[in-house]
Amino acid sequence: MKKIWLPALAVLLLLAACGTEKAEVKKEESKQDVAANEAEAKDKSTQVASLVDPRLQEPKEDTICEMCVGEMKVYMKDEEMGEFTTQAIKEDGTIAFYDDIGCLVNAEVANNEKNEKFVRDFNTKDWVKVDDATIVKTDLKSPMNWGYVYFNDKADADKYIADNPAAHVEELQKIKDDALERRKKFMKEKAEKEAKGESDSMHMEEKKPDGHGH
Numbered sequence: 001m002k003k004i005w006l007p008a009l010a011v012l013l014l015l016a017a018c019g020t021e022k023a024e025v026k027k028e029e030s031k032q033d034v035a036a037n038e039a040e041a042k043d044k045s046t047q048v049a050s051l052v053d054p055r056l057q058e059p060k061e062d063t064i065c066e067m068c069v070g071e072m073k074v075y076m077k078d079e080e081m082g083e084f085t086t087q088a089i090k091e092d093g094t095i096a097f098y099d100d101i102g103c104l105v106n107a108e109v110a111n112n113e114k115n116e117k118f119v120r121d122f123n124t125k126d127w128v129k130v131d132d133a134t135i136v137k138t139d140l141k142s143p144m145n146w147g148y149v150y151f152n153d154k155a156d157a158d159k160y161i162a163d164n165p166a167a168h169v170e171e172l173q174k175i176k177d178d179a180l181e182r183r184k185k186f187m188k189e190k191a192e193k194e195a196k197g198e199s200d201s202m203h204m205e206e207k208k209p210d211g212h213g214h
Contacts, residue, residue: 052127055089056118059097065143066096067103067110072143074099077125083149084142087127088115100144102179104130105172109180122149123156130172136160137170148175 063074074097075082086104088096090113098104104117117130133150134157140147148170151157161167 052118052129053089053116055093055095056087056127057095059085059087063097065099065103067098067107068144072099075143077120081141081143083120083122083125084146085120086130087118088113089118090115100142100146101130101148101175102144102146102182105176106179106183109183119150121152121156122160123151126152128152135170135172135175136167138164138167146175 059074059076061076063076065072065074075085077085084100086098086101088098088104088107090096096107096115098107101119104119107113108115118127119130119133119135120126121128121133122136128150130150133152134154136149136151136157138147138149140149142148149160151160157169161169
């Protein structure tokens, strides 16, 4: 009788060992799946700009607007007012950041450039071409007091306007015209001050490509 039970016991032990091994393998595969998913999620969060254009970048803590004097801060994605940050890809492939849309559009006029221009979707904070975005004028405070927000999906813009009756859709050309008019006024006032020998106390000034003000 003892001889009969020995093989059976060996089989049971072997089956138990196989079961444990399979459980360990499954556990290890599960860990690998979790790690892979986390890596994929992280990659998506850091590389989301590539969905629009792989050349796009993100501003850093010390990034300043290329059109403002006084080192005006460009807000990062998750910072308050980060939704107003804009970005341009210049013809030579270099990247420029601006703290508000007026600086973005005036850079082309001031520096005689033709740039690919991008803004952030108000909801996702992802980059979207300004020509493809629905632009909404709001009463929100933005760095240079333009108050525009942008939506990749027009339905999102419509919902925002429905929830904020004072808001309305604006055409990009109107913003360009207003920005140019503001620039002309500033340049005129600056010239008058310089003629009187007064120092310029205004904090916004378009820059030349070499980084010096006009």
